[in-house]
Amino acid sequence: MKQLKVCVTFDVDLSDYTNDGAEVDELAFLFSEVIPELRRDERLRATWFVRLDAQVEALYGHADYFFERYEREFRALSAEGHEIGWHPHSYLKTDEGWKQNTSSESVREELERYAPRVKGYGIKSVRTGWGFHTNETMRALSDSGFLLDSSAIPRPAYSWESSRKDWETTPCEPYFPSQADYRAPGEPHLSILEVPMSVTEIAAPYDRAAVTRYINLAYHPELMKAPLAAWLERKDHLVTITHPYELMPAREAHGLLAFDLNAMRRNLSTLEELAEERGAELSFMTLSEFALMTMGVENHA
Ligand SMILES: [Zn+2]
Numbered sequence: 130m131k132q133l134k135v136c137v138t139f140d141v142d143l144s145d146y147t148n149d150g151a152e153v154d155e156l157a158f159l160f161s162e163v164i165p166e167l168r169r170d171e172r173l174r175a176t177w178f179v180r181l182d183a184q185v186e187a188l189y190g191h192a193d194y195f196f197e198r199y200e201r202e203f204r205a206l207s208a209e210g211h212e213i214g215w216h217p218h219s220y221l222k223t224d225e226g227w228k229q230n231t232s233s234e235s236v237r238e239e240l241e242r243y244a245p246r247v248k249g250y251g252i253k254s255v256r257t258g259w260g261f262h263t264n265e266t267m268r269a270l271s272d273s274g275f276l277l278d279s280s281a282i283p284r285p286a287y288s289w290e291s292s293r294k295d296w297e298t299t300p301c302e303p304y305f306p307s308q309a310d311y312r313a314p315g316e317p318h319l320s321i322l323e324v325p326m327s328v329t330e331i332a333a334p335y336d337r338a339a340v341t342r343y344i345n346l347a348y349h350p351e352l353m354k355a356p357l358a359a360w361l362e363r364k365d366h367l368v369t370i371t372h373p374y375e376l377m378p379a380r381e382a383h384g385l386l387a388f389d390l391n392a393m394r395r396n397l398s399t400l401e402e403l404a405e406e407r408g409a410e411l412s413f414m415t416l417s418e419f420a421l422m423t424m425g426v427e428n429h430a
Contacts (some may be wrong), residue, residue: 137174137371138176138279139372142372158373169394174210176214178256181196182220187222210415211415217258219236241269261294262278264308267321277321277322279416283325295312304322304323306321344369347393349387367400
C-alpha cells in the first residue's frame with residue numbers, strides 16, 4: 130500500500146495572533162487537552178516547536194524557561210515518539226512594544242548565541258519565528274549542526290502580510306538550500322535540509338482573491354476537504370502546521386480558524402478518507418524522521 134508521509138507540527142508561540150499577540154498559556158492547554166486528544170490515535174506523533182530566545186529570557190528570566198519548566202513532560206512526549214524542536218522568535222523591544230527583528234546580522238547572532246543550549250536538549254529541528262530567514266541565518270543553523278529547518282512557507286508575498294519573510298521561489302518538496310540563495314536548491318548547498326510547510330489554495334470566506342495558505346488542522350473542516358484533496362493529487366507527503374491556541378475555545382468566531390479541538394480530529398479523518406480513496410495509508414512521523422528518510426539515511430545510527 131502506498132504511504133502518505135504525514136508530519137503534524139505545532140508552533141508553541143504562547144501568543145494569540147488573532148488577539149494582538151496577547152499572551153496565552155498554550156503549554157497548559159497542550160498538555161491538558163491536545164496531547165490527550167492525539168493519544169486517542171496511537172499512530173499519531175507530532176513535532177512541537179518550542180520557544181527559546183532572547184525575548185523568553187527577557188520576560189521569564191531564562192531563555193530556556195519552558196524547557197526547564199516542562200522538562201518532564203517533554204521527555205515523556207519524546208519517549209512516546211514525538212519530537213521537540215526549536216522555535217526561536219527574534220524580537221526587538223521598541224517604544225511601541227515588541228517587534229519582529231528583521232536585521233539579518235542580529236537574528237544570526239541570536240541564533241548562534243542560543244544554538245549550543247538548544248543542541249544540549251538534543252534538538253535537531255528548527256522553525257524560525259514568522260518564517261524569517263536570510264542566507265546568513267540559514268547558514269548559522271546549518272553550521273550549528275541542525276538536521277533540518279522547517280520555516281519555509283512557499284507562497285507569494287501578499288500585500289496584507291505584516292511580518293517579513295521571503296519564500297516566493299521555494300518549492301514544496303524538501304531541499305538542501307543553496308549557499309547563494311536559501312530559498313531554493315542549488316550548488317554548492319548547505320548541509321541542513323529545508324522541509325517546507327505544505328501550502329495550497331485555501332479559501333477563507335473573507336478572501337477577495339485566491340490565497341495560498343499553509344495546511345492547518347485548526348481550520349474549519351468544511352473549508353479543508355478540497356485543499357487537502359488538491360494537495361494529495363500532487364504529493365505523497367504532508368507537513369501541517371498549527372498553533373495550540375487555534376484549537377482553544379475562543380471569544381469570537383473566525384472565518385478560517387475553528388478554535389475547536391474537534392476540528393483537528395475531523396480534518397485528520399478527512400485526510401484519512403482522502404488517502405484511502407487514493408489507495409494510500411497515513412504514515413505519521415516526526416520531521417526528523419521524514420528528513421532522514423528524504424536524505425536516504427534511514428538506517429543512520
Ligand atoms: Zn511562531
